[in-house]
Amino acid sequence: MKITYIIGNGFDIHFGLKSRYIDFYNWLGKETNKRKYDNNRIAKNIFQYIDEKRHNEMQSVAGTNWESKIDWSDFEEALRALVEHYSHNQDYEDDLEKIINDLDVLSRAMSEYLSIETSNRNKSLDFNAQTIENSLNAPLRKIKSERLSTLNNALQTEFGNHYFKKTSSDLTFINFNYTFLLRDYIENTSEFNIDKINANLQSSKVMINKEILYPNGRFDDTPILGIGSEYDLPENLNITEEQKIILCKDVYASYRSDGRIDKIMKALDESDIIICYGLSIGISDATYISKLLESLMNHQYQTAIVIMYDEDYDKNDVRYQSLMNEKKIKQRLEARYTWRHSEIDEEKKQLLSQTIKNQVIIQFDNGKSADNNSRSFDYFPYESIDNETSENAIKKIKKIESMKIEIN
Template structure:
């Protein structure tokens, strides 16, 4: 059976990296001011728009990516001018390089010797971590796939290498205690769906509707994630899709479910609906208080609604997808431990 974890920036934050969007915003704002002071006639269209808003309220990277797409739509002087569109692409490329450099600084932190990921606890607690009402779903899946080992895929949306370094030193195979036979969990190497800081760092929007339709095809290939992946010529888009298409259980952790990854949520939704694949969504709430049932119910519903909305599925399929969604609030996975 194939179990797929799709992890986002929440996992890097859990591991102590300063990779919130606001961390980059504050760092790059100072760098941009310094760059303008030292380079005559220097400007960057994206930074000018971004830093003109001193009370920037973007919470997630997806908000930032979406704002880049909106910038192409909201400013006629960009969308109506060939030279300005080319400058926009050049400026966007500069933003990507600046982000790569910032993330390199973050991932260079020393990992404490002897600290590993406790994959075993996360996987063997997969059932018990769910709301009681949903736990039978895991039993059902294992019964449907009785006589086989369980392959665990990790598809990370992060560019940093901390997960990879921790993976290399951690145990990767152990007995599956959720089964009554002697089959094992086997954890495969993390795959970077959007590249790393060194290889094909993919920043941008989900599809062409999120940018101005005045941009040429070649320009879109710099801004639209699927097009960037396809034109990188390493079949990254195909590999990502194949993992999702072959998953029997899909688990989302540390992701914002934003619009700029809609193409991924859409693939997950299609897989879930076509093959009754459960989609488990871990939702982080700081200082979560489970005592108020009305608040908890609303949280469950809000997370489900956001995933459904940003997956772009047809309305007639909504109920079928919602029945496959399982929301887990205030719990963590892939915790660290001493070896």
């Protein structure tokens, strides 16, 4: 049996890493950095876009946290709009060359920023095998009994037709982040015991593939900032291959010629269960979301579990809003596929809708626990050394206070 985890920026944020678009904006806004990148068109575009977003959000929804409404898909949308804007100029080739150079400079700045932030955050985190086993099992444990029965029946049929699948199991990670937090998370764990679906297997042991697949590369080897795909570029844009490599993430991945795209597509196609955590399902994710859905349509035994962040989610309360949020996520998945396949006919569209309905499970995570302790999180619990230090300090204070009482 094969399981694939697709990890997005929500994973890094979950561990306290300041990797949101707004975090990079705030770092760029520091006086020394602002002077350094004062003439950078992309930096200016970032400040202008976010300032306008802040104004519009605060105008439309008073009292809300406008920063939570900004993510990296906003950056890619703004960059697309900037390229589109200059493409209408008579001498846009010169403007495009300047944009590419500015983007390259800002990507190096982003690498510097992530390197600093990751190093600082890693010092405060501690992972162990038990929490990893709990977190990797969490999506399966949260599936409702009737839906879980359907999943097990589909696996039983598939394993009956392909007996070798039940003899061994492995898990592969596809990491859309540029950081090494996921690598560090699984570093000391090579296997775990899977729950809820192990009746179909000869062994509950699942081997963890330590070769993490990075669609967008890592911050130490990749131009981080850019547009998701060359399909997002304006039509009839006169652009060189070298410029595309820096501007478009999928072109850069192909340019590396390291087989990462083929490995990712193969992993999705061969998976029995696909679990997504921390993706925004924005336009930048469309290429791989499209491939995921294509694989589901081709393999009725496959199941995808998509875990989305919802700060208002209450697992003990089935609210109308939660049901509507689930519906919106499924609509967004469908929209990403149809955006990528604009030529889709009605028959294929009906198959797509049916596949999402029957084979995609939506779950929500509010990033909280009843005792407000990171060790008790539903998804990806962890030990915070900062928290542990604080707990020890509180114990020491209480002990000192009790000693004072005894003395008095």
